[in-house]
Amino acid sequence: MYENIRIVLVSTSHPGNIGATARAMKNMGLSELYLVNPHVFPHADASARASGADDLLAKATVCASLEEAVAGCSLVFGASARLRSLPWPLAEPREAAVQIINAHQQAPVAVVFGREHSGLTNDELLCCNALVHIPCNETFSSLNVAAAVQVLSYEIHMAGRQGITEVATDSPLATADEIERFFQHLEETLVEIEFLDPDKPRQLMRRLRRLYNRARLEETEVNILRGILTAAQKQARNRLQ
Known part of the structure; x- marks a missing residue:
């Protein structure tokens, strides 16, 4: 249903998080999993946590760089648990999901999730058009990466059920x-x-x-x-x- 929407995990350290991400994606109809330099993959922990989403793991695309993972994408969101010192276009998940659903009809789009403990670097954010930030308890705002993927995947699925809200441009967006x-x-x-x-x-x-x-x-x-x-x-x- 959403073959033009990529979920990209950068340097994931625990293979179980990759499996849990695959499960979260499949629950919401997403299937395109991209892994940038995972520490360990494939792994039995990933398969165990996938709980029936092993097909997503089997066809996951492993990339050497974030640039490779988002190549061809017209829209890239970087998920961030913290706001950056250099202001960057920012959306909450529901708003980002609408943009993703609108854009994926024309070209691939991507949502990028960083490392479990440190997220995305500033240099990696340069590959993104905007940040997506999940509002959380300010005193405990760090979500597990698979939980963050579940939130975004849910919002994308719900936006998809509402349909397209913008008219496509005459000229395709640059990748x-x-x-x-x-x-x-x-x-x-x-x-x-x-x-x-x-x-x-x-x-x-x-x-x-x-x-x-x-x-x-x-x-x-x-x-x-x-x-x-x-x-x-x-x-x-x-x-x-």
């Missing part, structure tokens, strides 16, 4: 790998025109990533922006001749 190539091109150009000092980058690229991720660029918009960057590079190189 995560297309956006990543744009960011690489942007950084290269900013260095070349001497707007960005690579020895003192500060927060510039992180803030620009936040800006463009919030915009959710379409393919044609990325092509336009990269065309502008290429023209800027040509002008900079002509001045040096």
Whole structure:
């Protein structure tokens, strides 16, 4: 039912959490499990905790990097138990689920869950368009990763029952790998025109990533922006001749 929706676990340390995640997903009709550098997988504990969702474990995709896991995705949410010092677009599960259901009709989407004890790093969040935060008891706010997956999976399933609430755009949204190539091109150009000092980058690229991720660029918009960057590079190189 939701073959374009990926649940991505990053560096999961306990295989039982992978199995419990598979069970939570299958309960809500999700089937696409991606594992980024799991500490131990496959494992008997994963199969035991899956409780009948072994088929999801059998076809789980194991990736070497988060970039690989979200390649081709037009929308990526990073689940976070804590709010970050650098503001990032933020949604609660119900709001995020509506966006996911709307977007998955056109291209794959992903919800990324971090390590059991430390969550996602700031660098990993750069792969995400937005954060999804589950409101909890402020004095005890850390959810088990499989429990967090269950909450998001439930909200996605309920949003799916309500149907699509937005009209699809004429141009498809740019995928995560297309956006990543744009960011690489942007950084290269900013260095070349001497707007960005690579020895003192500060927060510039992180803030620009936040800006463009919030915009959710379409393919044609990325092509336009990269065309502008290429023209800027040509002008900079002509001045040096």
